[in-house]
Amino acid sequence: MTSLERVLCALGGEPADRRASTLALSLYGARLTGCPVREYFTVPRRYLEGQREVVRLLDPDILFTPFVLPFEALAYGGEEVWLDRFAPNVRKPPFRDPDLAEPLGEGLLLDPGVGYLVEAARLLAGEFGADKPVCAVVTAPVDLPAMLLGIETWLEILLFDPERAAALMDLSEDHFLRLTAAMFDAGATFVACPVMFANLRLVTPGLLEKSILPALSRCFGLSRGPVVFHHGGNRIEDHLRHYEGLPNVPGFVMDPRDSLSRAREILGPRRLILGNLSGPALAGTAPEAARALASEILADRAADRAFILASGHADVPFDTNPDTLRAVRQAVLDAGAVK
Amino acid sequence: MKGGNTTVIEKLKEDLFSLMLDAERERAVAMLLGFARGRGFQAAVNDLLEPVLQRVGEDWSRERISLAQGYVAGKIAEDVLLAAASSHGDLRLDVKGPVILGNVEDDYHSLGRKMVGVFLRAAGWKIVDLGNDVSPAAFVDAAVEHGARVIGVSAMMLTTAENIRAVRAELDARGLSGRIRLAVGGAVFKLRPELVREVGGDGTAASAIQAPALFERLWAGEPESEVA
Numbered sequence: 049m050t051s052l053e054r055v056l057c058a059l060g061g062e063p064a065d066r067r068a069s070t071l072a073l074s075l076y077g078a079r080l081t082g083c084p085v086r087e088y089f090t091v092p093r094r095y096l097e098g099q100r101e102v103v104r105l106l107d108p109d110i111l112f113t114p115f116v117l118p119f120e121a122l123a124y125g126g127e128e129v130w131l132d133r134f135a136p137n138v139r140k141p142p143f144r145d146p147d148l149a150e151p152l153g154e155g156l157l158l159d160p161g162v163g164y165l166v167e168a169a170r171l172l173a174g175e176f177g178a179d180k181p182v183c184a185v186v187t188a189p190v191d192l193p194a195m196l197l198g199i200e201t202w203l204e205i206l207l208f209d210p211e212r213a214a215a216l217m218d219l220s221e222d223h224f225l226r227l228t229a230a231m232f233d234a235g236a237t238f239v240a241c242p243v244m245f246a247n248l249r250l251v252t253p254g255l256l257e258k259s260i261l262p263a264l265s266r267c268f269g270l271s272r273g274p275v276v277f278h279h280g281g282n283r284i285e286d287h288l289r290h291y292e293g294l295p296n297v298p299g300f301v302m303d304p305r306d307s308l309s310r311a312r313e314i315l316g317p318r319r320l321i322l323g324n325l326s327g328p329a330l331a332g333t334a335p336e337a338a339r340a341l342a343s344e345i346l347a348d349r350a351a352d353r354a355f356i357l358a359s360g361h362a363d364v365p366f367d368t369n370p371d372t373l374r375a376v377r378q379a380v381l382d383a384g385a386v387k
Numbered sequence: 388m389k390g391g392n393t394t395v396i397e398k399l400k401e402d403l404f405s406l407m408l409d410a411e412r413e414r415a416v417a418m419l420l421g422f423a424r425g426r427g428f429q430a431a432v433n434d435l436l437e438p439v440l441q442r443v444g445e446d447w448s449r450e451r452i453s454l455a456q457g458y459v460a461g462k463i464a465e466d467v468l469l470a471a472a473s474s475h476g477d478l479r480l481d482v483k484g485p486v487i488l489g490n491v492e493d494d495y496h497s498l499g500r501k502m503v504g505v506f507l508r509a510a511g512w513k514i515v516d517l518g519n520d521v522s523p524a525a526f527v528d529a530a531v532e533h534g535a536r537v538i539g540v541s542a543m544m545l546t547t548a549e550n551i552r553a554v555r556a557e558l559d560a561r562g563l564s565g566r567i568r569l570a571v572g573g574a575v576f577k578l579r580p581e582l583v584r585e586v587g588g589d590g591t592a593a594s595a596i597q598a599p600a601l602f603e604r605l606w607a608g609e610p611e612s613e614v615a
Contacts, residue, residue, distance in 0.1 A: 129493060134546050140495050200498035203458055207410050250454045252410050281578075328578070361578075 051109035051180040052237075057386070059298060061318045061353045064386040067346060069357040070108040071364050071373060072327045074115035074185075075135050077102050079366050086130050089116055090160075092167040099172060103180075105370060106377050109356070111176055113169040113184045113236065115363045119161030120187045120227065121195035123152060133366035141198045146205060146212055149196050151219045156226050166230045173235025181238065184231035188243040188280070189220040189267045190260050206245075206255055217263050224267045232272040239271065240301065242278040246291070249282050261290060269295035276322070279303040279360055288314045304329070304360050308349060320354050325376065327359035331368045335375035342379035353386055396434055403439045407460045408452060415459075416466045428471040428478035432509065436464060440509065444596025457594065458498070461505040468508055481513035486537040486602055487529045489517035491550045496543035499573050502595035503539060510599035523550075523557040530567050537605045539570040539598070540588075548575045548582055555587025568605040572598070 049057070049065045057064035077098020078088040088094045099111055118138045122128050126142035143149045156162055165184075173182045187195065193216040194202040205213045228239050245251055246260045268275045277284075277291055278301040284291070285306035291297070292315060299320025302311055308324050315321065324345050330338060342357060349355040357380060364373070399422065406415035423431040443460045446452045471478040486507065490500050497519055504514050515533050517525060526538050542548040551571055558564045571588035572595075583591045592601040 129546065131546050137544060137546060139493060198498070199496060200458075200501065203455055203498070207455060207459060208412065248453050249450055252408070252453055252455045252459075254410065255455065 051107075052178070054109050055181050055356065058354055058356050059320055063353065067349075067355070067357055067380050067383055067386055068109040069377070069380045070110035070112075070322075071106065071325070071330070071359045071376065072112055072115060072362070073099075073102045073106070073108065073364050073373075074112050075363045075366055076368065076373075079133075080105060080370075085132060085134070085366075086136075089114060089136060090164060092164055092171050095164075095168040096171040096175060099176075103176065106373055108180075110181045110183050110358070111172055112240075113172060113182065113231070114165055115185050116161075116165065117185065117187045117242070118195065119159075119165055120192065120223070123156055123159035123162050124149065124196055126196075135363065138195060142196050144197075146193075146197055146201060146216065149193070149216060149219060151222045153222070154226075156223060157230055162227065166227075166234050169231050169236050170234035173237075177235045177237065182236050183276070184228070184234075184236035184239045185278075186224065186227055186231065186239050186241055188241045188245070188264070189217065189224040190245040190263055191243065191280070192220040192223055193217075194245065202245075206251065206259065210259075213259060217259070221263065221267050225270055228271050228273070228275075236273070238274040238276055238298070240276045240278050241268075242280040244280040244282065247280065247282040247284065247287060256290065261294070265294055268297055271296055274298045276301060276320075279306070281361060285310050285314070292319070299354075299356075301358060301360050308345070308352075308355070312352060318354055320356065321352070322356045322358040323360050325357070325359040326361045327364045328361050330359065330372055330376075331365040333372055335369065335371040338372045339375035339379045342376045343382065346379060346383040350383070399435055400439050400442075403435055404442060407439065407443060407463060408456050410455065410459045412459055412462055412466070415463045416470075419463070419467045420470055423467075423471070423474075423476070428467075428474065428476045431467065432471070432478055436467060436509065440464060440506065440596055444506075444594055447596060448593040457596065458502065461502045461595065464509045465505045468505075479511065480508065482511045483513065483606070484537075484602075485513040485515050485533045485535050486539060486606070487515050487517065487526060487533065487535045488539045489521035489526060489541070490519040491540050491542045491547055491554065492520055492522050493550055494542050494544070494547035494573075495519045496541075496573070499543065499595060500539075500541040503541070503572065503598040506595050506598055507602060512599065512602060523553040526554050527557045527561060527563065527567070531561075531563075535567065536608075537568050537570055537602050539572065539602070542571070542573040543575060544573075545575050545579070545582075548573065548586055551586040551588065568608070570598070570601055570605055 054064045054068040058068045078085050080101035081098045083094045116135050124142040127140040128136050129139035130136050276299050277297050283303040283305050302323035304326035419431050447457045568589040592598045
């Protein structure tokens with residue numbers, strides 16, 4: 049089976065030759081090729097070269113476009129920060145005054161950072177897309193204003209200024225739909241969307257029902273392709289009932305602290321579930337421990353055809369021991385076929 | 388009579404808690420100001436606001452309520468403290484400290500720091516807030532200038548949390564470690580609690596509402612048995 053067939057089996061709840069698996073190894077390609085991080089995350093071809101090495105090392109069943117959500121915010125301005133062993137981040141949000149935040153329209157795709165993301169997707173899909181799904185990682189429309197203005201300002205607006213919140217949500221929806229359309233045009237198989245501001249650990253129940261879920265529903269429903277809901281750094285097992293009705297969402301990346309069994313109970317037997325390793329935690333995990341953990345998860349999900357072993361939280365850190373990653377893959381191979 | 392009064396207070400606390408959770412900032416502030424008009428700001432803070440904030444903090448640390456609800460609680464506290472200060476009433480502000488707050492160098496995520504500041508003020512602490520992107524020398528200079536025994540440093544991300552090491556190094560270099568203690572906080576410390584020690588922190592708190600208790604312990608020089 050190819051990776052694509054394996055993932056489609058998981059999506060359709062069908063048996064497969066082995067468990068589909070993936071780790072978020074966007075940054076890790078820079079380590080494998082020795083490419084300086086700044087070059088890796090500005091030159092699409094360097095990114096492709098890094099992902100080639102990821103495939104050589106681990107042969108994951110899903111490849112990811114650059115996990116650099118800050119580029120989306122930096123298209124509007126602000127200051128970036130580059131460090132040797134990390135993906136770039138937003139040092140200073142683009143806007144202090146929310147009224148200055150205007151949609152970029154077609155200009156979004158002309159921004160160098162966003163252009164890099166789309167071109168990297170095109171190169172990945174061109175080389176690997178026939179055999180491996182390419183997942184484009186895109187900022188959730190309900191989270192983009194937090195990156196543009198800072199979390200505090202977005203929270204304040206969401207809570208106390210519904211008119212301004214609606215205007216910012218319009219901007220975000222336009223952004224999301226333009227970017228996801230470009231990613232699908234470039235050959236992405238699906239989009240993964242880390243969502244923070246749909247979690248009741250961040251927002252109130254009133255905001256979730258009245259503002260957040262309707263916005264997500266509009267955006268996901270209008271997306272040109274499927275959107276996998278990523279937990280966004282918070283547990284979502286207890287929120288799945290809120291999310292399960294969102295359109296065009298074939299599956300969920302769970303928080304490593306979530307119970308996959310409980311998630312399966314809530315979602316029913318056919319909805320795709322991805323998890324349950326923590327990408328950042330792999331940096332501090334010895335190979336044997338990683339193998340044991342992955343084996344435990346795989347044993348727990350042995351009868352679950354609609355499950356993909358994947359890492360959640362953020363990207364796997366640069367300093368992670370490659371033997372730890374190989375150990376995860378070995379656990380997948382040891383687990384055998386999905387019957 | 389005393390029992391009746393207690394019942395009334397308990398009912399008001401319950402109402403205030405509900406208003407906070409429903410993000411009804413204006414109604415909550417109106418209720419507290421109404422109480423203060425009758426019994427003074429000190430009673431409004433001691434009898435209503437503080438115990439309700441305590442409850443919010445406990446629920447927040449157990450993830451029973453959201454960041455937004457904690458934020459609203461902080462805004463309500465801030466509104467009432469501003470009203471108390473401008474009324475020149477009976478509330479004793481700035482009776483503890485001072486302590487220094489700021490976001491570490493290169494960090495511009497101010498939400499956590501501001502919330503910590505609000506809850507510290509509500510607990511009577513005098514705050515010297517240095518804002519975002521504060522250099523290690525500026526933190527230590529301010530602590531020396533104001534006679535602060537605690538510096539609170541906020542960092543949201545791993546990349547900026549690493550910069551806290553330089554604040555610890557600055558304290559060490561000036562021979563002030565132990566005399567000036569370092570409280571650290573931010574989202575990354577919840578995900579990676581081992582970072583508190585790694586970057587040189589003396590302690591942290593699970594939420595902004597629990598910061599006053601942390602600062603009390605650090606100010607008193609008590610060892611933090613469980614910094615994570």
